[in-house]
Amino acid sequence: MSSEREALKETAREFTRREVTPYLQDWEDAGEVPRDLHGRAAKQGLLGVSFPVDVGGEGGDLLDTIAVMEGMFEEGASSGLMAALFTSGIALPHLAASRNAELVDRFVRPTLAGELVGSLAVTEPGGGSDVANLRTTARREGDEYVVTGTKTFITSGVRADFVTTAVRTGGPGHGGISLLVVEKGAPGFTVDRVLSKTGWHCSDTAELGYAGVRVPAANLVGAENTGFAQIAEQFVVERIALAVHGYGIAGRSLALTAAYCRGRETFGTALIANQVVRHRLVEMRRQVEVARTYVHEVARRHVAGENVVAEACLAKQTAVEAAAHVCDQAVQLHGGTGYLRGTEVERHYRDARILPIGGGATEVLTDLTARLLGYTT
Numbered sequence: 001m002s003s004e005r006e007a008l009k010e011t012a013r014e015f016t017r018r019e020v021t022p023y024l025q026d027w028e029d030a031g032e033v034p035r036d037l038h039g040r041a042a043k044q045g046l047l048g049v050s051f052p053v054d055v056g057g058e059g060g061d062l063l064d065t066i067a068v069m070e071g072m073f074e075e076g077a078s079s080g081l082m083a084a085l086f087t088s089g090i091a092l093p094h095l096a097a098s099r100n101a102e103l104v105d106r107f108v109r110p111t112l113a114g115e116l117v118g119s120l121a122v123t124e125p126g127g128g129s130d131v132a133n134l135r136t137t138a139r140r141e142g143d144e145y146v147v148t149g150t151k152t153f154i155t156s157g158v159r160a161d162f163v164t165t166a167v168r169t170g171g172p173g174h175g176g177i178s179l180l181v182v183e184k185g186a187p188g189f190t191v192d193r194v195l196s197k198t199g200w201h202c203s204d205t206a207e208l209g210y211a212g213v214r215v216p217a218a219n220l221v222g223a224e225n226t227g228f229a230q231i232a233e234q235f236v237v238e239r240i241a242l243a244v245h246g247y248g249i250a251g252r253s254l255a256l257t258a259a260y261c262r263g264r265e266t267f268g269t270a271l272i273a274n275q276v277v278r279h280r281l282v283e284m285r286r287q288v289e290v291a292r293t294y295v296h297e298v299a300r301r302h303v304a305g306e307n308v309v310a311e312a313c314l315a316k317q318t319a320v321e322a323a324a325h326v327c328d329q330a331v332q333l334h335g336g337t338g339y340l341r342g343t344e345v346e347r348h349y350r351d352a353r354i355l356p357i358g359g360g361a362t363e364v365l366t367d368l369t370a371r372l373l374g375y376t377t
């Protein structure tokens with residue numbers, strides 16, 4: 001790793017020790033992170049990493065984003081915290097890529113400065129996996145679109161100042177989808193439900209209602225009916241990021257468990273003195289190392305410009321399976337303590353459960369991978 005990237009990672013570690021871990025349980029209990037955390041992360045140069053400087057970002061690439069995430073996970077940031085703090089990573093890329101100066105000035109710059117919170121709304125109550133069949137409509141009327149529909153499971157949707165919303169502007173299927181920025185306060189745009197979840201407690205999740213919301217046509221992102229392609233283009237980065245969540249919380253759970261096994265005594269000796277325990281720690285380590293190494297490789301190839309759509313799916317699956325196993329074993333080796341609210345490994349265990357569902361369910365990504373690799377009839 002370059003010395004610059006190592007310095008960025010150290011900044012992320014230091015930020016997490018100072019600004020995140022002392023307060024994380026309070027935010028878990030409150031169901032959201034404070035808005036000013038975004039400003040503090042921006043001031044530290046963390047929020048805009050991998051966004052171009054000319055849209056208000058810090059520059060750098062996906063490997064820098066990974067360094068920030070790894071540094072934060074190493075110090076105890078949770079998967080939910082990262083989802084809530086870095087929702088900009090899914091809400092903004094399409095706007096930044098559109099090079100639309102007005103959208104960049106109104107939404108991208110202030111969000112990367114930590115002044116606004118944005119969300120991405122694709123999923124609907126009728127289904128999330130089948131993006132091409134989404135039903136929320138946007139009908140053009142003069143200089144406006146009229147948006148009608150419902151979105152659900154939207155990360156940071158309770159707090160969001162604006163929501164990059166996938167809408168149907170054209171005919172059926174993927175060719176009729178556009179992206180439209182809908183702003184808080186627009187008449188008819190409502191947070192209908194605050195969703196309570198198994199994990200990711202500090203990450204607010206909303207069901208959003210659009211009842212004939214009038215949205216300026218200037219809020220269209222890219223060309224009309226190109227929304228599906230824009231969403232699909234960003235999926236690779238989202239899947240790699242969720243893979244980092246997977247091995248990130250797994251690696252942290254392993255570190256906590258190894259320390260616990262040194263200190264905890266049963267039958268007159270330290271837990272780690274049992275060969276079966278040591279071997280279990282080694283297996284946990286193996287899964288973390290394999291996931292980290294493969295995810296790095298796929299990210300490096302993505303940054304080099306290679307098409308890694310299939311590999312990003314494999315990387316996500318490898319890392320989320322590692323998280324499922326390692327976080328489960330971390331709870332097991334902590335015994336009853338591992339089952340208590342407030343014990344860190346318990347939080348990671350619950351947070352891990354969303355990873356094979358969000359950003360593309362494992363079955364859906366596996367099917368996509370089969371098609372991309374030519375395993376078809």
Ligand SMILES: Cc1cc2nc3c(=O)[nH]c(=O)nc-3n(C[C@H](O)[C@H](O)[C@H](O)COP(=O)(O)OP(=O)(O)OC[C@H]3O[C@@H](n4cnc5c(N)ncnc54)[C@H](O)[C@@H]3O)c2cc1C
Nearest residue numbers: 120121122123127128129153154155357358359360361363
């Ligand atoms: C905490 C959280 C945060 C989220 N954040 C966001 C967000 O910010 N923005 C957003 O737009 N969405 C968000 N989502 C939605 C997420 O992307 C969807 O939950 C996911 O895409 C799956 O969609 P679904 O829940 O409708 O499941 P469905 O599409 O109904 O699928 C249900 C299950 O069926 C299986 N399955 C589906 N299709 C197939 C198939 N073809 N073959 C075999 N099995 C299949 C899978 O196991 C899948 O989990 C979030 C979800 C959660 C829980």
